[in-house]
Amino acid sequence: MSAQAPTAPIASVTASAYTIPTDEPEGDGTFAWDSTTIVVVQAEAAGTTGLGYTYGPSALVGLISDLLGPTVRGRDAFAVPACAEAMARALRNVGQAGAGAYAASAVDCALWDLAARLADLPLHQLLGAARDEVPVYGSGGFTTYTYERLTEQLTGWVLGEHIPRAKIKIGQDRGTDEERDIERMLIAREAIGPDAELFVDANGAYTPKQAVRVAQAAREAGFTWFEEPVSSENLTGLRFVRESIAADVAAGEYGTRLVDFERLCASGAVDCLQADVTRCGGITGWLRAAAVAAAHGVGFSGHCAPAISAAPAAAAPTLRHLEWFHDHVRLEGMLFDGTLDPEGGTISPSTERPGNGLTFRSADAEPYRVA
Numbered sequence: 001m002s003a004q005a006p007t008a009p010i011a012s013v014t015a016s017a018y019t020i021p022t023d024e025p026e027g028d029g030t031f032a033w034d035s036t037t038i039v040v041v042q043a044e045a046a047g048t049t050g051l052g053y054t055y056g057p058s059a060l061v062g063l064i065s066d067l068l069g070p071t072v073r074g075r076d077a078f079a080v081p082a083c084a085e086a087m088a089r090a091l092r093n094v095g096q097a098g099a100g101a102y103a104a105s106a107v108d109c110a111l112w113d114l115a116a117r118l119a120d121l122p123l124h125q126l127l128g129a130a131r132d133e134v135p136v137y138g139s140g141g142f143t144t145y146t147y148e149r150l151t152e153q154l155t156g157w158v159l160g161e162h163i164p165r166a167k168i169k170i171g172q173d174r175g176t177d178e179e180r181d182i183e184r185m186l187i188a189r190e191a192i193g194p195d196a197e198l199f200v201d202a203n204g205a206y207t208p209k210q211a212v213r214v215a216q217a218a219r220e221a222g223f224t225w226f227e228e229p230v231s232s233e234n235l236t237g238l239r240f241v242r243e244s245i246a247a248d249v250a251a252g253e254y255g256t257r258l259v260d261f262e263r264l265c266a267s268g269a270v271d272c273l274q275a276d277v278t279r280c281g282g283i284t285g286w287l288r289a290a291a292v293a294a295a296h297g298v299g300f301s302g303h304c305a306p307a308i309s310a311a312p313a314a315a316a317p318t319l320r321h322l323e324w325f326h327d328h329v330r331l332e333g334m335l336f337d338g339t340l341d342p343e344g345g346t347i348s349p350s351t352e353r354p355g356n357g358l359t360f361r362s363a364d365a366e367p368y369r370v371a
């Protein structure tokens with residue numbers, strides 16, 4: 001008999017939540033907020049701790065502490081897909097989609113980080129590195145911003161940090177102020193100059209024909225990416241917009257199960273599939289979503305949470321880019337050491353530090369603790 005692979009039983013999984021005010025009110029086409037809650041998971045085996053997180057309600061702490069932690073405790077820390085399967089089964093009657101997947105994603109990310117730290121390898125190397133550099137795009141441009149703030153943020157990315165692509169929110173007040181949307185797109189183009197790529201995100205605020213009309217009216221802005229022009233649940237609407245405009249149509253940020261991504265791709269709804277590693281089943285689910293996109297010949301882009309997306313992004317051969325989201329960049333810089341520098345438009349996961357390279361500064365987080 002061959003020897004058993006070395007195992008490290010998972011000893012504990014703990015979760016805590018922190019609510020941090022935004023630097024100013026933020027809003028998009030269909031939502032507005034002035035704080036962001038991050039749920040941090042720490043998984044321990046053989047004296048080593050892995051770190052994961054998701055952005056979601058503090059209620060997820062209970063779901064992780066009461067259900068998902070006990071489900072994976074005692075399992076082999078190197079058998080992350082087995083843990084992911086066990087968590088999905090445990091969530092059957094709770095809800096494998098939505099918030100259940102957010103909680104499982106945070107645990108999955110912590111377990112992959114734990115495995116890499118136990119192996120003393122950078123996480124992207126444990127996953128199987130596909131690239132040294134991960135392209136990013138600046139993302140923010142909230143509908144709540146003044147024109148001055150919008151310009152300042154965009155020029156900060158494009159002229160200050162030399163990131164050659166930036167995204168703004170449109171779809172103001174559920175698509176009821178097209179005029180301001182179009183004006184802001186033109187201001188954004190003016191701010192980033194003729195060469196940088198301009199992306200827009202309506203967060204599902206428009207109707208299909210309205211989205212096409214706005215795209216045509218804002219032609220001069222020269223945008224090349226139209227994210228959720230209509231609700232991502234409206235697959236025929238997305239396809240209609242996709243077939244009617246020159247810009248790429250993207251969606252997928254709310255996908256939590258593999259079938260969500262398969263449906264978006266198979267229905268011809270997207271030119272580029274998006275997936276959020278903190279929602280879609282963690283790194284296990286995210287890399288599978290990347291494979292679904294590749295099989296359909298559509299692009300693939302990482303949604304938000306850049307610090308924890310960097311390692312899987314470096315392991316995704318067909319990745320287009322990763323979202324450098326203002327809100328999360330700021331918050332991750334406040335709570336973690338080891339976040340990356342986007343200068344020049346790419347981030348490069350460390351080849352020196354094991355795991356995801358992040359260190360949780362719990363003392364700095366403590367004042368914001370809500371669970």
Ligand SMILES: [Mg+2]
Binds near residue numbers: 201203227228253
């Ligand atoms: Mg979006």
